[in-house]
Amino acid sequence: TQLLEQSPQFLSIQEGENLTVYCNSSSVFSSLQWYRQEPGEGPVLLVTVVTGGEVKKLKRLTFQFGDARKDSSLHITAAQPGDTGLYLCAGAKSGNTPLVFGKGTRLSVIA
Amino acid sequence: KAGVTQTPRYLIKTRGQQVTLSCSPISGHRSVSWYQQTPGQGLQFLFEYFSETQRNKGNFPGRFSGRQFSNSRSEMNVSTLELGDSALYLCASSLGLAGAASQETQYFGPGTRLLVL
Numbered sequence: 001t002q003l004l005e006q007s008p009q010f011l012s013i014q015e016g017e018n019l020t021v022y023c024n025s026s027s028v029f030s031s032l033q034w035y036r037q038e039p040g041e042g043p044v045l046l047v048t049v050v051t052g053g054e055v056k057k058l059k060r061l062t063f064q065f066g067d068a069r070k071d072s073s074l075h076i077t078a079a080q081p082g083d084t085g086l087y088l089c090a091g092a093k094s095g096n097t098p099l100v101f102g103k104g105t106r107l108s109v110i111a
Numbered sequence: 112k113a114g115v116t117q118t119p120r121y122l123i124k125t126r127g128q129q130v131t132l133s134c135s136p137i138s139g140h141r142s143v144s145w146y147q148q149t150p151g152q153g154l155q156f157l158f159e160y161f162s163e164t165q166r167n168k169g170n171f172p173g174r175f176s177g178r179q180f181s182n183s184r185s186e187m188n189v190s191t192l193e194l195g196d197s198a199l200y201l202c203a204s205s206l207g208l209a210g211a212a213s214q215e216t217q218y219f220g221p222g223t224r225l226l227v228l
Contacts, residue, residue: 031214042115042201042219043154050214088154096208098144098167099217103153 003027004091004102012108016078021105023089024071030092032065032072033099037086079109113138115204115220123226129190132223136183136204142166143185144209144217145177148199157200160185161208189225197227 005024013019023032031050035043047056049065049072056063060083062075076083086106090099116135124130136143144167145157156169160179177187183204189196203209203217 041221042203044219045216048214048216090154092214096167098156098159098169098209100156101146101154 003100004089006087006089006102006105008105009103010106010108012110013079015080015109015111018075018077019079019107020073020075021087021107022071022073023091023102025091026070027091027093028069030069030094032069032092033090034063034072034074035088035090037088037104038084043086043088076107079107081109081111083107084109115202115218117200117202117220117223119223120221121224121226123228124192125228126192126194128192129188130192130225131186131188132200132202132225134185134187134202134204134220136185136202137218140204140206140218141183142205142207142209142215143179143183144203144205145185145187146201146203147171148201148222149197154201157187159209166208192227194227197225199224 007022033048034046037043047063052067052069054065060077064073086104088104090101118133142161144159146154148154159167163179174190179185199222201222203219205215205217207215
């Protein structure tokens with residue numbers, strides 16, 4: 001059973017469209033991170049959210065942590081081809097436990 | 112500052128062989144974590160080393176092992192390779208322990224893609 005479920009698994013959209021991807025769990029996390037991974041590279045951290053209900057913006061990307069700290073969403077406005085990649089969410093539970101990753105949403109933005 | 116480097120980048124082995132992968136963390140980082148990434152299971156945590164000691168271990172068989180040297184460089188070894196070990200192996204470094212409480216940022220290397228035939 002995957003602790004963090006990401007949806008959709010695949011997403012292909014036209015340049016300029018908006019999109020939202022989701023990261024859901026039945027467990028509570030002390031913090032949640034979003035990463036983007038491009039082909040041939042390792043994941044790169046985009047943001048960390050730690051407070052329930054927290055919203056963080058990174059240019060055209062908006063990240064939200066659910067009030068109950070069990071889920072998160074990533075919204076991209078006016079997607080560009082450079083946004084193409086695998087978006088991973090990762091949750092941290094408590095203490096010295098390692099990060100748990102979702103399987104990711106593979107986004108393709110077509111020019 | 113140079114990023115995390117992993118060698119080799121690509122590797123082909125046959126079943127039953129063993130393999131050693133290497134990771135050089137960002138200068139000054141003392142923690143190195145290893146992950147296995149496959150299409151079916153996603154990114155799964157293998158183990159974390161800090162100051163030459165294993166601090167955390169994921170749910171992988173004993174065929175998977177690792178170590179860290181005094182300069183923080185780390186190696187992981189997989190013995191008696193199986194077809195299912197084919198994956199991208201990523202290492203990530205951080206200043207301190209990468210556990211949940213620390214919220215340390217992990218920086219990933221580009222990975223070693225292992226194919227087991």
